[in-house]
Amino acid sequence: MTPFRIGFGYDVHQLKADQDFWLGGIKVPHTKGAVGHSDADVLIHVICDALLGAANMRDIGYHFSDKDPKFKGIDSKILLKEVMELIRKEGFEIGNLDTTICLQNPKINPHIPAMKTCLAEVMAVDESAVSIKATTTEWLGFVGREEGVSAYCAALIYKV
Numbered sequence: 001m002t003p004f005r006i007g008f009g010y011d012v013h014q015l016k017a018d019q020d021f022w023l024g025g026i027k028v029p030h031t032k033g034a035v036g037h038s039d040a041d042v043l044i045h046v047i048c049d050a051l052l053g054a055a056n057m058r059d060i061g062y063h064f065s066d067k068d069p070k071f072k073g074i075d076s077k078i079l080l081k082e083v084m085e086l087i088r089k090e091g092f093e094i095g096n097l098d099t100t101i102c103l104q105n106p107k108i109n110p111h112i113p114a115m116k117t118c119l120a121e122v123m124a125v126d127e128s129a130v131s132i133k134a135t136t137t138e139w140l141g142f143v144g145r146e147e148g149v150s151a152y153c154a155a156l157i158y159k160v
Contacts, residue, residue: 004095007054009046009153015146023101023108023149024115024132025077025122030106034149037066041076042151043101043115043132048076048083050097050155055087077122084123087157094123095156098131102143102150108134 015021019033022041034040048060057063063086064071064079071079101108112132120127137143143150 004156004158005054005056005092007050007052007153007155007157009049009051009053009155010150011042011045011049012142012148012150013040013042014148022076023111025080025118026111026114028106028108028111032146038064038071038074038079039076042149043099043153044076044080044119046099046151046153047097047119047155048080050153051083051087051094051157054155054157055090055092057086057090077118080119080122091159092157093160094125094129095158096129096131097153097155099133099151099153101132101134102137102152103134104136104139104144104146108132 013034013036015032016035017032019035021028021030021033022039024043025041034042045060052059052063060079115132116127116130119130142148
């Protein structure tokens with residue numbers, strides 16, 4: 001077995017008015033929030049998918065079905081913590097995560113340090129292992145029209 005593995009995650013959530021906006025484990029002030037079965041934290045969802053994919057353990061929907069009422073409204077940090085338990089049980093540890101959030105508004109840059117701190121704590125890794133970047137789509141597409149948010153994650157894990 002290769003001592004390291006790479007996984008990739010992608011997710012999209014619709015944005016609606018008068019919803020809390022959870023992103024990277026923190027509540028971001030905004031007039032809209034993401035819609036989903038859980039708290040709709042798109043960044044945590046892509047991290048979960050990338051980690052599970054790297055470990056060849058399927059995806060977030062397989063482990064935490066949106067048809068299961070026990071996950072309705074759940075804090076995505078709980079899901080991420082469980083994903084970490086799953087991959088560690090298989091002998092994997094995180095090398096690093098590289099993420100990108102695609103969002104027209106609000107500006108995410110001021111919130112990145114708090115997100116990194118939160119995510120590193122949940123995953124029990126050093127903050128230097130968590131990269132978070134943000135971009136707009138220059139007013140193009142559903143992100144540009146502020147109808148939704150998307151995110152990407154590449155994850156490197158290794159066998160301990």
